[in-house]
Amino acid sequence: MKELVLGGTRSGKSGYAEAQALSLSVSRWVYVATAQAGDDEMAARIQHHREQRDARWQTVEAPQALGDCLRRLDAPDTCILVDCLTLWLSNCLGDEAQRWAEEREALLAAVDDSRATLIFVSNEVGSGIVPLGALSRRFADEAGRLHQALAERCDRVMLVVAGLPLTLKDKKS
Amino acid sequence: MKELVLGGTRSGKSGYAEAQALSLSVSRWVYVATAQAGDDEMAARIQHHREQRDARWQTVEAPQALGDCLRRLDAPDTCILVDCLTLWLSNCLGDEAQRWAEEREALLAAVDDSRATLIFVSNEVGSGIVPLGALSRRFADEAGRLHQALAERCDRVMLVVAGLPLTLKDKKS
Amino acid sequence: MKELVLGGTRSGKSGYAEAQALSLSVSRWVYVATAQAGDDEMAARIQHHREQRDARWQTVEAPQALGDCLRRLDAPDTCILVDCLTLWLSNCLGDEAQRWAEEREALLAAVDDSRATLIFVSNEVGSGIVPLGALSRRFADEAGRLHQALAERCDRVMLVVAGLPLTLKDKKS
Numbered sequence: 001m002k003e004l005v006l007g008g009t010r011s012g013k014s015g016y017a018e019a020q021a022l023s024l025s026v027s028r029w030v031y032v033a034t035a036q037a038g039d040d041e042m043a044a045r046i047q048h049h050r051e052q053r054d055a056r057w058q059t060v061e062a063p064q065a066l067g068d069c070l071r072r073l074d075a076p077d078t079c080i081l082v083d084c085l086t087l088w089l090s091n092c093l094g095d096e097a098q099r100w101a102e103e104r105e106a107l108l109a110a111v112d113d114s115r116a117t118l119i120f121v122s123n124e125v126g127s128g129i130v131p132l133g134a135l136s137r138r139f140a141d142e143a144g145r146l147h148q149a150l151a152e153r154c155d156r157v158m159l160v161v162a163g164l165p166l167t168l169k170d171k172k173s
Numbered sequence: 174m175k176e177l178v179l180g181g182t183r184s185g186k187s188g189y190a191e192a193q194a195l196s197l198s199v200s201r202w203v204y205v206a207t208a209q210a211g212d213d214e215m216a217a218r219i220q221h222h223r224e225q226r227d228a229r230w231q232t233v234e235a236p237q238a239l240g241d242c243l244r245r246l247d248a249p250d251t252c253i254l255v256d257c258l259t260l261w262l263s264n265c266l267g268d269e270a271q272r273w274a275e276e277r278e279a280l281l282a283a284v285d286d287s288r289a290t291l292i293f294v295s296n297e298v299g300s301g302i303v304p305l306g307a308l309s310r311r312f313a314d315e316a317g318r319l320h321q322a323l324a325e326r327c328d329r330v331m332l333v334v335a336g337l338p339l340t341l342k343d344k345k346s
Numbered sequence: 347m348k349e350l351v352l353g354g355t356r357s358g359k360s361g362y363a364e365a366q367a368l369s370l371s372v373s374r375w376v377y378v379a380t381a382q383a384g385d386d387e388m389a390a391r392i393q394h395h396r397e398q399r400d401a402r403w404q405t406v407e408a409p410q411a412l413g414d415c416l417r418r419l420d421a422p423d424t425c426i427l428v429d430c431l432t433l434w435l436s437n438c439l440g441d442e443a444q445r446w447a448e449e450r451e452a453l454l455a456a457v458d459d460s461r462a463t464l465i466f467v468s469n470e471v472g473s474g475i476v477p478l479g480a481l482s483r484r485f486a487d488e489a490g491r492l493h494q495a496l497a498e499r500c501d502r503v504m505l506v507v508a509g510l511p512l513t514l515k516d517k518k519s
Contacts, residue, residue: 004508006507006508008297008298008299008300008313008317008473009298009299009300009303009313009314009316009317010299010313010314010315010316010317010318010320010321011299011317011320011321012317012321041307041310123303124299124300124354124473124507125300125301125302125303125354125355126300126301126354126355126356126357126470127181127297127300127301127354127355127470127471127472127473127474128300128301128302128471128472128473128474128475128477129301129471129474129477129482129485129486130355130469130471131302134387136302137387139302140302140354140355140356141355141356142356143355143356144354144355144356144357144358144508145356147356147357147507147508147509148356148357148358148508148509150508151508151509151510152509157507157508157510159507159512161179161297161320161330161332161341162177162179162317162320162321162323162324162330162341163320163321163324163325164324164330164341164342166332166339166341166512168507168508168510168512169510181470181471181472181473181486181490182471182472182473182476182486182487182489182490183472183486183487183488183489183490183491183493183494184472184490184493184494185490185494214480214483296476297472297473298473298474298475298476299473299474300354300470300473300474301473301474301475302474304475309475312475313475334352334470334493334503334505334514335350335352335490335493335494335496335497335503335514336493336494336497336498337497337503337514337515339505339512339514
């Protein structure tokens with residue numbers, strides 16, 4: 001089972017995804033954190049999130065090389081929750097031009113080959129005014145393209161608004 | 174009955190909420206306006222909204238101290254429409270650090286104790302690019318947290334897009 | 347049949363709208379492009395989109411005077427896809443004050459009189475932080491108002507997220 005959980009800032013998407021993961025009957029839960037503590041505000045956010053998490057989670061940090069990380073953790077009886085894709089995207093876009101294209105292809109290939117249950121959390125960033133800066137525009141473009149590519153590969157796609165999940169895709173239904 | 178109506182800029186959320194309120198069989202309709210006319214553009218918006226409203230509405234202004242305002246107006250046969258929460262949030266966030274935390278707790282407690290029909294209108298602000306400024310980020314964070322806290326307490330939560338309501342939660346259904 | 351397709355940046359709204367149009371049994375498909383190649387980035391986007399499109403499409407450029415364009419193309423057995431309304435809005439808002447009001451009224455009147463199948467693609471721009479600049483605020487306001495006015499006139503209104511369509515309105519259902 002593969003699930004993509006989209007939502008805006010503080011929409012409750014992470015809480016929904018964690019509850020969803022812990023409701024599964026697997027033997028191992030891995031939380032893949034993509035955040036990098038670049039400044040104090042971000043360090044505080046990371047710490048806050050870690051303290052809120054259930055004890056069953058094993059935490060792995062993967063600010064980059066996310067596809068490799070998923071391959072290393074891959075196992076049939078495991079649930080891997082990646083939170084979140086947009087942080088990973090911003091970690092990769094800053095670097096040289098080819099970096100993001102390679103990271104993206106590696107992730108999609110790892111998703112295609114995966115035997116684990118995968119849950120991806122990502123920020124909806126494309127529904128505001130299109131930003132003036134070229135990097136922000138590229139960020140919104142790449143996030144949207146990535147969401148489409150993953151949504152195609154996922155069995156379920158949810159949009160979380162105010163903590164409430166809206167079903168965009170559910171293969172069972 | 175408690176309802177939260179979310180939507181982007183000019184999504185038709187206020188029009189939907191007003192129609193919803195006026196369809197109820199109560200004896201009194203109170204419109205709680207949180208806008209503050211800080212500049213000419215905002216003064217024109219407030220005036221425009223006031224002129225559009227049905228004559229049944231009694232208007233009360235509450236740029237701050239919203240919880241107290243709800244308690245004063247509370248009565249079983251009354252519909253109170255608050256438009257909108259994000260303006261109230263921006264009125265409170267500018268002040269000293271404790272102000273918002275107190276305002277927020279006072280509102281949630283007033284909601285818990287209320288006997289009136291409450292309809293809250295609020296702006297979806299977290300689905301664009303995360304802004305660079307610390308205040309804008311805090312604004313988006315606090316708006317998202319508030320929406321989650323209220324959505325938990327509400328019987329109905331709607332997302333309005335292009336004037337069309339999408340049901341996120343409906344206790345009856 | 348008239349349809350409005352909303353969605354954020356790279357949400358897959360154009361792809362959905364094109365597939366929707368080509369599934370119709372009409373004899374002519376006209377793609378009305380509102381983009382203006384003001385800089386290299388935009389020129390590359392326009393070229394990229396054009397190369398992706400099916401050979402059945404006839405392309406017409408209408409950065410302004412969109413209502414007139416729809417009237418010229420109008421015919422019962424034709425599907426006209428306009429992509430996208432927010433680019434047209436930004437082409438018109440920069441000009442003198444009356445321009446947008448006239449453009450808007452001409453479009454809505456052409457929609458009311460149309461015998462063709464019309465599909466409009468437009469960007470959801472109002473769900474992020476309200477921008478500080480007066481022009482950006484007016485842009486978000488006018489986009490929201492336009493979406494409401496068109497949604498009223500359309501038989502179907504869809505919101506596309508991650509390539510997946512969510513039904514906001516469907517007269518048949």
